Amino acid sequence: MTVGEAWRGIAAEEVEEVPADWTGLLRKRTRRLLGSVAAPYKRPLAAVALAIVVSNLAGTAIPYLVGLGIDRGVAGVRHGDYGPVAAITAAILVCAVGQAALYRVFVSGSGRVGQEILLDLRERVFAHFQRLSLAFHEHYTTGRMIARLTSDFESLNDMFTLGLDTLANAVLSVLGVGAVLLVLDLPLGLVCLAGFIPLYFLTRWYQRKSTAAYRATRNAMALVIVQFTESLRGIRAVHAFRRQARNDELFGQLSEGYRAAMSRSFQLLGIYWPGILLVGNLSTAAVLLYGGWRVIDGQMEVGVLASFVLYLRRFYEPLAEVSQFYDSFQAAAAGVEKLAGVLDEEPGVPMPLHGARLPPGGLEGAVRFRNVRFSYRSGVDIIAGFELEIPAGQTIALVGATGAGKSTLARLLARFYDPTEGEVTIDGIPLTALDQHSLRSAVAMVTQESFIFSGTLADNIAFGSPDATEAEVVAAARAVGVDTFAHLLGDGYESDVGKAGSRLSAGQRQLVALARAFLANPAVLILDEASSSLDAPMERLVQSALKTVLAGRTSVIIAHRLSTVEIADRVLVLEGGRIVEDGSPPALLARGSGHYASLHAAWRESLV
Numbered sequence: 001m002t003v004g005e006a007w008r009g010i011a012a013e014e015v016e017e018v019p020a021d022w023t024g025l026l027r028k029r030t031r032r033l034l035g036s037v038a039a040p041y042k043r044p045l046a047a048v049a050l051a052i053v054v055s056n057l058a059g060t061a062i063p064y065l066v067g068l069g070i071d072r073g074v075a076g077v078r079h080g081d082y083g084p085v086a087a088i089t090a091a092i093l094v095c096a097v098g099q100a101a102l103y104r105v106f107v108s109g110s111g112r113v114g115q116e117i118l119l120d121l122r123e124r125v126f127a128h129f130q131r132l133s134l135a136f137h138e139h140y141t142t143g144r145m146i147a148r149l150t151s152d153f154e155s156l157n158d159m160f161t162l163g164l165d166t167l168a169n170a171v172l173s174v175l176g177v178g179a180v181l182l183v184l185d186l187p188l189g190l191v192c193l194a195g196f197i198p199l200y201f202l203t204r205w206y207q208r209k210s211t212a213a214y215r216a217t218r219n220a221m222a223l224v225i226v227q228f229t230e231s232l233r234g235i236r237a238v239h240a241f242r243r244q245a246r247n248d249e250l251f252g253q254l255s256e257g258y259r260a261a262m263s264r265s266f267q268l269l270g271i272y273w274p275g276i277l278l279v280g281n282l283s284t285a286a287v288l289l290y291g292g293w294r295v296i297d298g299q300m301e302v303g304v305l306a307s308f309v310l311y312l313r314r315f316y317e318p319l320a321e322v323s324q325f326y327d328s329f330q331a332a333a334a335g336v337e338k339l340a341g342v343l344d345e346e347p348g349v350p351m352p353l354h355g356a357r358l359p360p361g362g363l364e365g366a367v368r369f370r371n372v373r374f375s376y377r378s379g380v381d382i383i384a385g386f387e388l389e390i391p392a393g394q395t396i397a398l399v400g401a402t403g404a405g406k407s408t409l410a411r412l413l414a415r416f417y418d419p420t421e422g423e424v425t426i427d428g429i430p431l432t433a434l435d436q437h438s439l440r441s442a443v444a445m446v447t448q449e450s451f452i453f454s455g456t457l458a459d460n461i462a463f464g465s466p467d468a469t470e471a472e473v474v475a476a477a478r479a480v481g482v483d484t485f486a487h488l489l490g491d492g493y494e495s496d497v498g499k500a501g502s503r504l505s506a507g508q509r510q511l512v513a514l515a516r517a518f519l520a521n522p523a524v525l526i527l528d529e530a531s532s533s534l535d536a537p538m539e540r541l542v543q544s545a546l547k548t549v550l551a552g553r554t555s556v557i558i559a560h561r562l563s564t565v566e567i568a569d570r571v572l573v574l575e576g577g578r579i580v581e582d583g584s585p586p587a588l589l590a591r592g593s594g595h596y597a598s599l600h601a602a603w604r605e606s607l608v
């Protein structure tokens with residue numbers, strides 16, 4: 001397997017994401033985003049822009065004043081008239097100090113506004129990521145997500161801190177200086193501007209090449225990031241299967257690709273920068289020769305020639321800097337474009353701001369699936385025309401073969417996804433009509449892979465109920481048996497559970513997740529393989545706890561172990577997205593030949 005083959009699949013989306021061309025439509029979306037984040041800062045932005053324009057004008061005036069000083073001031077001094085030289089010196093001082101002062105205003109102002117804008121944008125992106133549906137997160141890789149919040153912002157930051165400064169300086173210098181040169185002396189000005197013809201073509205060439213080179217480096221970097229994050233996220237599998245050497249090799253090859261791509265960009269700069277230098281030096285030589293000849297001929301004053309030579313430096317140097325700016329501009333444009341792409345994603349399960357009014361006593365928890373059809377992104381229907389009614393307070397056991405659609409039903413009930421057709425209601429209220437707050441009190445789900453966050457045991461139990469008191473946390477913990485190991489952790493409920501709960505065993509993590517759900521006290525509780533990692537004695541303990549916790553609460557329990565299922569009032573057997581059996585455990589067993597009965601028989605056999 002070559003590197004290309006190995007990573008094509010994983011990195012395809014990452015690479016495609018690099019805009020082939022950031023003009024046209026892509027730029028419109030980007031512009032809209034930039035416009036909206038900059039809108040609250042119109043005034044400070046205008047002030048900053050004014051500062052840099054005036055600062056540049058002041059700077060541009062200095063060489064002109066120097067020339068004037070040589071021609072008029074010195075001539076005046078010869079006749080004993082110190083007025084002109086004093087006035088010109090004062091003007092130069094004012095310009096120099098003014099330029100510096102306004103430049104300071106620009107640097108500190110643009111830095112401050114830039115950081116405020118980045119802060120707003122960062123908060124917006126995070127909030128948006130959180131609201132995007134699970135369907136989005138399933139296909140958006142962690143590497144890409146990290147890139148959005150780090151390197152994209154980094155590139156924007158670079159543009160705010162260095163790029164804008166360079167660009168403003170260059171554009172204003174070139175325009176201002178160009179105009180002054182033509183006014184000072186038209187023929188000599190034209191000689192200077194002639195240097196622009198080769199520069200124009202050189203710059204066009206560089207832009208074209210560097211856009212392609214830049215894309216190549218982005219793609220190569222994306223591959224490196226994907227390989228890096230995938231390997232390290234899967235570090236346990238890497239160790240288990242001794243994949244280190246092969247991963248080293250792949251990483252080496254991908255990094256080599258990045259090195260080669262970067263090196264190609266530097267080759268381009270290696271032509272562009274010296275090219276500018278060459279044109280600049282030739283122009284200066286031409287100006288000195290032609291200008292000197294005109295001065296000797298008496299067609300031009302020597303001060304004007306001095307101004308020209310001083311101006312030429314301000315003319316070509318910023319151009320080399322612009323090429324650097326161009327790179328950071330491309331990075332920022334690509335970054336903003338991707339951020340705009342994320343912000344344009346509609347949340348798949350939008351919550352209303354003002355949800356339906358709940359009954360004063362809270363929800364009772366009567367669940368109904370009405371003619372529900374659902375498919376994941378693949379478009380294949382997992383369930384269709386699905387009907388189910390669960391009276392309030394009933395404990396349902398959902399059983400069925402792997403892939404039957406049990407977790408899918410649970411996710412629809414927890415509103416992780418919305419049905420493609422039909423609706424799911426609680427007490428007659430569609431889930432889509434509930435706001436964030438009501439939905440939280442309506443349903444909670446505990447899954448097999450319960451996520452434990454860094455922090456204390458108590459923090460994790462109170463995750464879904466931040467207002468819970470310490471006593472309530474401890475009571476929930478007791479109810480499911482977290483107290484059996486909490487005291488072993490050192491600081492009891494205040495113990496740090498480590499990154500992703502790494503200090504807890506898999507079963508202990510499940511208990512914490514159960515406690516978390518019980519504390520949240522939802523009308524409908526869903527347990528999807530929530531006790532699968534517990535040993536038999538612990539499961540029995542949890543089960544007896546479940547009986548009290550589930551009493552009077554609608555609950556859906558999904559489990560492969562039938563021992564978990566025995567506390568249910570009603571068993572639903574799911575097959576290929578359809579309910580094939582429905583009844584109380586004894587009733588289904590009594591049938592003797594049904595799915596549940598045969599599952600039960602198989603389970604009994606496995607026990608002996």
Ligand SMILES: Nc1ncnc2c1ncn2[C@@H]1O[C@H](COP(=O)(O)OP(=O)(O)OP(=O)(O)O)[C@@H](O)[C@H]1O
Binds near residue numbers: 378400402406407
């Ligand atoms: N996120 C997803 N994206 C696409 N297809 C999915 C996704 N999750 C599940 N599926 C598909 O939906 C079908 C039902 O899966 P589901 O997870 O609901 O099964 P299950 O009954 O919970 O199985 P198990 O007992 O193994 O947990 C499967 O064919 C599976 O391939």
Ligand SMILES: [Mg+2]
Binds near residue numbers: 406407408528
């Ligand atoms: Mg499942």
